[in-house]
Amino acid sequence: MRKKIIKLDQKQDVDSSRKWLDIEKLAAVEVTSEDDAFPIESALLPGKVSEWCALEPGKQMIRLRFDDPQRIQWIRLNFQEPEIIRTQEFILRWSNDGGLSYREIIRQQWNFSPEGSTSEIENYQVDLSGVTILELSINPDISGTNALASLKELRLA
Template sequence: MQKRIIGDSRPDTVSLTTPYLNLEELADVEVSSEDAEHPIEAALLPGFSQGWRAGIPGKQTIRLLFKQAQAVKGIQLDFLESALARTQQYVVRISVDGQSFVEIVRQQWNFNPQGCTAESERHIVDLPAVSIIELHITPDISDSSVFASLEKMRVF
């Protein structure tokens, strides 16, 4: 018999040491819009400061289309908002066949300039062959005039 104290969490050491996928080589990207000064590459590739920002307000989609199906162990998402109090929602969906999608996470986060200005999420999964990863961002669930942004997205 194994015993475990409720709340006892042991980090998944494999996922903490697994290198990020080289998205520049392995995937194409589609994005619903982008600000010319904050292109999607700034969120997906290392070496950039200031991530992606939408070119138009409202809901946005970022889609990674893998050239060949990839094993995915996790997705790291980082968001920053220091100017506006808002409730953001995002949804991550995956496709193994390039046509049908399965939602793997739906998350809401409250940003507040006087308190919480950053959200960092590391979603651990075990997906042996992913063709597409979609990230849908609703920058403010109560105001469609807000611009979406994403500081960093990494896949491992």
């Protein structure tokens, strides 16, 4: 029997054993809008302290086009909204044929509120083989306000 005594409040770090893909070396990134002060690299590359933010309000898309097909087993998304009450919807989908067809991974809505829910962190365990494109669509506010889409972090393993 193998055992270990742990503290009750000890949380398992989902990043501790994860080897994240080097998106900078493996893919080209397409984005529909970008604020120069908050470039997409801020959300995709480890060690960045900022985030990506769209320059224009409304629906936005981030697309990763892999140079070679990839196997993806873990997806981490981190969204932050400390100031505005809004309901965001995102859709994550993938293609193994260069974008001729897509399969949806997840479609999710989240309610942000400065008094309570200011962050959404999602970790998805998947088994995707031959991924040529990964696409994240973000509708920052389904009620149609002029909210800006943003993304704190996207990691793949």
